[in-house]
Amino acid sequence: MVSIKDIAxxxxxxxxxxxxxxxxxxKVTKETSERIQAIAKELNYIPSAAARSLKKRETKIIGIYLTNYSGAFYGELLQGMMETLSKNGYELIVCSGKESHRFLPERMIDGAIILDATYETEELLSHAERGHKLVVMDRRMDHPNISQVLLDNKAGATLAIDHLAEKGHRKIYVLKGPEISFDARQRLEAVQKAVQRYSQIEYIELDGDFNKPSGEAAGKKIHQEFSEPVGVFCLNDEMAIGMYNYFSRTNLRVGEDVHIIGFDNIEVSQYIQPRLATINYSKHKWGSLASELLINLIKKKKPEHERINVSLIEGDSVRNR
Structure with missing residues (x-):
């Protein structure tokens, strides 16, 4: 590989x-500069990005850390990030796994957005202490180099339980998410508080993992226990769709026997029948705002803490009892 030593x-x-x-x-004449540029081109010289970023102390690259890439959730989120970053001269790389954690301390990226439950909070704090800029989307943190933008999970979960209760459902299953997930924990806490306001509700928790197979497994359990119409709150839409898949193979009908509400309003939720009732928010805005807050930190502005509002989208998957 050609180096500046070869050009010299x-x-x-x-x-x-x-x-x-x-x-x-x-510091060099135009004539000398043009001659050196011509030699560099002749030798097919490619500048070292690492050396350049070390000298300028910037790469113009932002990392988004995700727990995994599976499911239909991430498209709008990443699009919102990319559009905002692009307008500000930055590019985005998607990171996952321990090996990519070195990108921050080695200054291969200018900052990071965290939506990765496996990334330890202590490690993030240690990066922040060294001056690295971070935005967290999946936990609360207080540090001058960290901003946060969180979903209003508790409001969304409360809306879901209230909707089922208002439709007359008195037996409600809640399909949980992975314990490692901040969003899942927040939603479950709100559910547990909300059901206390309805003394006649029989409330049952089922284990889930934010994916379709766990939705299918929960559907099977509900089927085995079925004796009367029930309401089900799935803590994300992926699990709700898995439940649809299961009940499509049985004699029970969604919206008649099993009344399902999800969370996230992923695109496919608009097309399945009956239309899935779900908790909606702008994933595009969430991603865009996270990028904006990180750019502000890089520009040495104060950290900000923002919240993404949610709303209920009604659907025929939840009808009157």
């Missing part, structure tokens, strides 16, 4: 002169 040797100048010329510095 062919041009008969010092390495520093080559560096000045390649970086457009006025």
């Amino acid at each position: 040797k062919k041009a008969g100048v010092s390495i520093s002169t080559v560096s000045y010329a390649l970086n457009g510095s006025p």
Whole structure:
């Protein structure tokens, strides 16, 4: 691989002169600069991104850390991030796994957005202490180099339980998410508080993992126990769709025997029949705002804490009891 040392040797100048010329510095004459640029092109010189970022202390790249890439959830979120970053001259890379954690301390990225439950809070705090800029979307943190933008999970879960109760449902299953998930824990806490306001509700929790197979497994259990119409709150739409898949193979009907409400309003929720009742919010706005807050931190502005509002979308998957 060609280095600036090779260019300097062919041009008969010092390495520093080559560096000045390649970086457009006025310290070298126009004639010398053009000659060095021509030699660099002739030798197919490719500048080292690592060396350049080390010198400028910026890469113009932002990392988004995700627990995983599965499911239909991430498209709008990432689109919102990319659009905002692009407008501000940044690019986005998607990261997952322990090995990518070195991108921050090695300054391969200028900052990070965290939606990764496996990324330890202590490790993030240690990065922030060293001056790295972070935005968290899946936990609460208080540090001058960390902003947070969280979903109003508790409001959404409360809306879901109230909707089932208002439709007359007195037996309600709640399909939980993974314990490691901040959003799942927040939603479940709100559910547990909301059902206390309805003394006649029989409330049952089922284990889930935010994916379709766990929705199908929960559907099977509900089927085995079925004796009368029931309401079900799935803590995300992926599990709700898994439940639809299961009941499509049985004699029970969604919206008649089993009344299902989800959370996230992913695109496919609009097309399944009956239309899934769900908790809606703008994933595009969530991603865009996270990017905006991170850019502000990089510009040395104060950290901000924002919340994404939610709303209920009614559907025929939940009808009157």
